[in-house]
Amino acid sequence: MATVSRVVNNNPNVKPQTRKKVFEAIERLGYRPNAVARGLASKKTTTVGVVIPDISNSIFAEIARGIEDIANMYHYNIILCNADKRKEKEIRVINTLLEKQVDGLLFMGGTVTEEHIQAFQTSAVPIVLCATRDEKGTYPSVDIDHETAAFDAVNTLIRHGHREIAMISGTLQDPANGYARFQGYKKALEAAGIEYQEDLVRIGNYRYESGVEAMKYFLGLKKKPTAIFAATDEMAIGAIHSIQDEGLKVPDDFSIISVDNIRMASMVRPLLTTVAQPMYDLGAVAMRLLTKLMKKETVENPRVILPHETILRLSVNHVNK
Amino acid sequence: MATVSRVVNNNPNVKPQTRKKVFEAIERLGYRPNAVARGLASKKTTTVGVVIPDISNSIFAEIARGIEDIANMYHYNIILCNADKRKEKEIRVINTLLEKQVDGLLFMGGTVTEEHIQAFQTSAVPIVLCATRDEKGTYPSVDIDHETAAFDAVNTLIRHGHREIAMISGTLQDPANGYARFQGYKKALEAAGIEYQEDLVRIGNYRYESGVEAMKYFLGLKKKPTAIFAATDEMAIGAIHSIQDEGLKVPDDFSIISVDNIRMASMVRPLLTTVAQPMYDLGAVAMRLLTKLMKKETVENPRVILPHETILRLSVNHVNK
DNA sequence: GAGCTACATCGTAAATGGTTACCGTCAAAT
């Protein structure tokens, strides 16, 4: 038994001849090692748990792809759990993942609350937050700087001469895509000495339809904005279509910018100018970080902020007075 | 030990009072059952393996969501493995999934070859194919009828008076999205007595860019088609933009139809007319089928074909002579 | 009231399929 274990695990303490005999027997018997027994004995499962808000959301799917690729590279498997940003469900899957003795946990989601922290603390294995972070900064995380990303987006509008800039925001309850991006918008206005006007902000739900709706509202204003900053590409695309449906043009009549750079941003007319967040890399870097933690390597900086980049395409123009 | 096991597993043979004491101890000690040991002893892991070509592809992501929801409903977890339709990698992940003692396997991919079958045969647990099938029909599967879906698509073009109908196909090596949809195109032409013309078919790679390219080719023809059938929505949207970039209009100058009905189909102008394949349901039904198989329930029809539906939106018009 | 049965409850120990610490053996080298 021990010898078989050694050859299966590539332990050098076995004569090549014996190794060969074992391999032949394995072949002949159709033996397949049982990873569950192995996991019990070795206390390692070579699988990591991933909690994700919604795999059918292209942003998270792209992040997941990054996670999977790196996990695969290090021979880990992934247990994937959708949790829809519902706290109660998140806590539940964290616990079942921990019961399954995953070697590490990758958490994506919206807010991480006190209850999340409590669940995390019961964990014997490392946890990293991906595309989110905890307020206190006690857990390793990889994310972008949403506020600065939004700031940069609004700023490129301002540099193009716009001063009537509306925003289609997400809910302010959401710390990253919602609140932070909204703060970036406000700060950019402030830095340019532009007064913040409440009726130039609409709250959407990140989706296309809410972008359409929000833009309809702006189009109904007596004093219309000249540019729109949307918190997500999807809402931006909704806004574009809302404008085009009225017979108006982007960027001639309105400039549009947003944050994300989903694939669709280069599959619309006009091509969407947006601040790219490196989705694949968010996942990849988070997973890489987790592998280090699982190997108990010391990591210099466990809270990484990935750079964003504004991609100038065709939906932003100089203001048209 | 046995008693604890009984209360944890909700076995009725335990006095309420004892049960309570056990729960208190669990609470006090912070005991968390070890699913790995449980799996070893019970020979069940309550996890199923899913091999998927690419989770960042929105179609598969949507299917995966269906799988996950149903799995969750039956208290299964999902081990997700990307395999990129690469046979060698598919075989490899099938084996590691089986080593992990998954209770069942859901296979999505392109072709299922003889080697796949061999790998499947070593499995002690049920396997179902999702969005694909094996030629011999030996394995349970859930899929749509790609040929008929394509047939229906082309047919609605024909019913709108079109006779010069081009196709942007996928590779004919791919049995489902490629070959079958192409066959549907040919048969629809044939049924309408329209001659098949080789230079009205271009092969793409399912992606947006290849749709753009293919359409450029058609626009360069002396005798242009009046309608285009694309094997996927993405290519159709590429074609639409290719047309619009030339200052021409959809559907005035060209009618466009395709198969899939991805979210983006209702996020373009004009809204894309397409034959919908029920992606979420493909996943959900496949997973449901797998749960039955895992419970050793007998299932009447293990090879299910889900219905498709043509969604009339705005990219198809009556021909304009 | 003793004895018996039946049943509910609980504990014991084997089994699950590996890993690994430890020890014994053997051949080669000193």
Place this chain on the structure above:
DNA sequence: ATTTGACGGTAACCATTTACGATGTAGCTC
């Protein structure tokens, strides 16, 4: 002959489940 190191085997261990047996209690019969 002794030492050394490579190699292989033994058995403990991992945390559960589960078959089976032990225990206790209540109810019943005589």
